[in-house]
Amino acid sequence: MLEIKDLHVETGGVPILKGLDLTVKAGTVHAVMGPNGSGKSTLSKVVAGDPEYAVTQGTVTLEINGRPKNLLDMSPDERARAGVFLGFQYPVEIPGISNTVFLRTAFNAICKAQGIPEMDEAKFDALLAEKMARIGMKSDFAGRAVNVDFSGGEKKRNEILQMAVLGPRLAFLDETDSGLDVDSLRSIGDSITRLKHPGMALVLITHYQRLLDYVKPDVIHVLVQGRIVKSGGPELALEIEKNGYDRILQAAGV
Amino acid sequence: MGSPLLDSIQAAWSLPGRDASGAWDRERRTGRDLVAARGLPQKSEEAWRHTSLADLAAQSFIPAPPQAPLPAALVDRLTEILDAGDFPLVFVDGFLHLPGGSRALPAGFHAKDLRGEAILPPVFQQAPDSREPFEAVNRSLCDSAWLLTVDEGVRLEAPIHVVNLHSPAAAARMSHGRLYLRLGRGASLRFLSSHLAPGAGAPSFATHAVRAFQDTESRLEFLHASAGNPGHSGVQTISVHQKAKSFLDFTAVCAGGLLSRLSLEHLLDGEGAEARLRGLYPLDGAKHNDIHVHLRHAAPDGKSRQTFRGVLDGKSRAVFTGKVTVDKGAHGTDAGQSNRTLLLSPDARVDARPQLEIYNDDVKCAHGATTGQLREEELFYLTSRGIPREQARALLAAGFVEDLLGAIPEGRLRLHARAWLAQHGPSAQKA
Numbered sequence: 001m002l003e004i005k006d007l008h009v010e011t012g013g014v015p016i017l018k019g020l021d022l023t024v025k026a027g028t029v030h031a032v033m034g035p036n037g038s039g040k041s042t043l044s045k046v047v048a049g050d051p052e053y054a055v056t057q058g059t060v061t062l063e064i065n066g067r068p069k070n071l072l073d074m075s076p077d078e079r080a081r082a083g084v085f086l087g088f089q090y091p092v093e094i095p096g097i098s099n100t101v102f103l104r105t106a107f108n109a110i111c112k113a114q115g116i117p118e119m120d121e122a123k124f125d126a127l128l129a130e131k132m133a134r135i136g137m138k139s140d141f142a143g144r145a146v147n148v149d150f151s152g153g154e155k156k157r158n159e160i161l162q163m164a165v166l167g168p169r170l171a172f173l174d175e176t177d178s179g180l181d182v183d184s185l186r187s188i189g190d191s192i193t194r195l196k197h198p199g200m201a202l203v204l205i206t207h208y209q210r211l212l213d214y215v216k217p218d219v220i221h222v223l224v225q226g227r228i229v230k231s232g233g234p235e236l237a238l239e240i241e242k243n244g245y246d247r248i249l250q251a252a253g254v
Numbered sequence: 255m256g257s258p259l260l261d262s263i264q265a266a267w268s269l270p271g272r273d274a275s276g277a278w279d280r281e282r283r284t285g286r287d288l289v290a291a292r293g294l295p296q297k298s299e300e301a302w303r304h305t306s307l308a309d310l311a312a313q314s315f316i317p318a319p320p321q322a323p324l325p326a327a328l329v330d331r332l333t334e335i336l337d338a339g340d341f342p343l344v345f346v347d348g349f350l351h352l353p354g355g356s357r358a359l360p361a362g363f364h365a366k367d368l369r370g371e372a373i374l375p376p377v378f379q380q381a382p383d384s385r386e387p388f389e390a391v392n393r394s395l396c397d398s399a400w401l402l403t404v405d406e407g408v409r410l411e412a413p414i415h416v417v418n419l420h421s422p423a424a425a426a427r428m429s430h431g432r433l434y435l436r437l438g439r440g441a442s443l444r445f446l447s448s449h450l451a452p453g454a455g456a457p458s459f460a461t462h463a464v465r466a467f468q469d470t471e472s473r474l475e476f477l478h479a480s481a482g483n484p485g486h487s488g489v490q491t492i493s494v495h496q497k498a499k500s501f502l503d504f505t506a507v508c509a510g511g512l513l514s515r516l517s518l519e520h521l522l523d524g525e526g527a528e529a530r531l532r533g534l535y536p537l538d539g540a541k542h543n544d545i546h547v548h549l550r551h552a553a554p555d556g557k558s559r560q561t562f563r564g565v566l567d568g569k570s571r572a573v574f575t576g577k578v579t580v581d582k583g584a585h586g587t588d589a590g591q592s593n594r595t596l597l598l599s600p601d602a603r604v605d606a607r608p609q610l611e612i613y614n615d616d617v618k619c620a621h622g623a624t625t626g627q628l629r630e631e632e633l634f635y636l637t638s639r640g641i642p643r644e645q646a647r648a649l650l651a652a653g654f655v656e657d658l659l660g661a662i663p664e665g666r667l668r669l670h671a672r673a674w675l676a677q678h679g680p681s682a683q684k685a
Contacts, residue, residue: 049637051634052630076634077639077642080637081640086638094636094650096654096658096660097649097650097653097656101649106641109639109640109645110640162639166639166640
């Protein structure tokens with residue numbers, strides 16, 4: 001579904017990704033791990049189209065309606081309407097716009113692009129209420145301004161709510177587990193697992209094994225200095241948890 | 255310095271048929287003396303440095319005559335503006351208009367024509383005269399002047415809504431309405447003041463002044479809403495004099511005009527008085543709006559909060575001047591002011607100037623003014639969810655406005671502010 005080849009990216013003139021390759025198939029869960037500053041967040045932001053990052057080389061291809069399309073030619077909103085989703089590490093506060101208005105606007109933009117009739121306010125309110133109940137968010141979050149005065153955990157939960165409402169085909173979740181207590185982690189992990197389906201690919205960006213206890217990965221990648229230096233099964237995450245990155249770095253010669 | 259505008263004002267002073275009597279006449283005479291002494295503001299005056307009076311001063315106006323019956327177009331406007339729960343006081347071109355006979359005034363509330371009053375209540379002489387030159391012009395020419403009173407201890411539930419309409423037929427006409435508002439000890443009032451000059455944009459000019467006095471422990475919730483057509487120049491002055499432990503919650507929603515100026519003069523003149531001021535100026539096209547605030551803490555333990563925001567598109571132009579003075583004896587003052595303007599277009603311009611004058615050590619004062627564009631980070635967040643960039647921009651601008659409107663505590667005032675901007679604000683906010 002997603003194929004990234006030889007991706008080189010820089011921000012503010014500083015190279016971050018230096019020839020990254022990654023292939024993700026529909027219905028699979030991948031985890032990208034790696035030390036701080038290795039380029040994990042950059043990878044997710046480039047896939048979503050953050051204008052802060054400049055792609056200097058390589059391709060990012062997503063299969064859309066059975067045909068490969070170069071994501072790099074598309075604007076962030078076009079990518080989202082084609083089914084790409086980024087769960088932000090630091091969700092942005094939007095004063096004055098309620099969660100409901102924000103999500104209804106986004107939902108209807110996607111409907112419009114897909115030629116589906118847009119949803120009226122009453123129907124959307126019902127849909128949102130149902131999704132919120134499933135994710136375990138209190139109903140008053142619907143009327144509150146997007147992420148304003150939300151706790152760290154509430155912001156992360158709000159990202160998962162957005163994923164639940166917008167129903168992406170390819171989701172990158174950037175450190176969704178950071179700043180969560182054990183109970184929130186379990187609850188958010190379970191919510192993510194319930195949102196998985198065979199037509200969807202999920203890429204988890206994380207430092208720790210702990211999220212992977214709740215969202216079982218198929219493939220683990222280790223990202224170091226802008227390149228994926230090792231890929232493997234779920235046991236790789238356990239090994240990192242136990243021994244850190246040193247051995248992998250030595251073995252990979254970096 | 256002579257100008258066609260000043261000539262018009264002076265000519266109007268000597269028009270026949272305007273009977274002179276009592277308190278009203280004395281006010282007009284005082285106004286004339288002030289105008290004769292000060293004239294119209296010059297560009298060199300700091301308070302008028304960024305708002306050019308050249309176009310307005312070059313025009314001649316004659317006083318608008320009373321209109322009866324009301325033109326159908328204005329009746330429609332009134333229906334839009336008024337809510338069934340409002341108690342309306344409608345002024346057309348400065349004159350009180352009584353649609354379908356007058357309703358009985360709410361108990362404890364009085365409205366009196368100053369023409370019938372021998373004297374103006376002395377409380378209105380306690381505060382210094384306004385520094386706004388057009389306030390003096392208004393005083394010298396006021397077509398009508400009304401005194402509104404809420405009796406001691408009376409808490410009015412129904413909002414009093416003063417609507418000031420400038421009739422579209424009144425091209426090259428000017429009007430000058432004036433109100434005195436007095437809240438007795440412990441009284442409370444919700445007050446809406448709407449100013450509208452509808453029409454295609456023939457030149458017209460209106461001044462309006464409100465002088466309010468809030469006695470001890472009174473509470474005033476005040477919404478000022480204004481909008482002028484592209485040919486309309488409107489200058490409004492609101493002075494509020496607050497005594498001990500009184501509370502004011504004030505919001506201005508200014509949709510601009512050819513020239514639009516709102517002067518706010520606040521005097522916190524009793525221990526523990528509190529004023530919360532907020533203002534919005536969303537503009538597009540070639541609209542102009544100038545808000546000039548002077549808030550003075552003259553007594554101990556006062557608290558003031560000011561939040562003013564603008565959203566400027568097209569070639570619009572805004573001026574914001576916010577001055578806070580803390581007098582020597584005003585210990586324990588807590589004053590805060592913030593001004594933020596969002597520029598949506600490279601051709602829009604704002605001149606913002608916060609000023610603090612503190613003659614006291616024991617005070618907490620914070621102020622700041624920022625001007626900027628939409629944040630790329632916020633735009634990316636919205637677009638990353640599938641919202642097209644232009645729609646995301648409009649949504650963020652609307653959110654910037656709504657963030658302030660949502661803070662208006664009183665429901666009717668909040669709804670009126672939203673409806674006003676939906677009706678008269680820039681098209682970006684209509685979405």
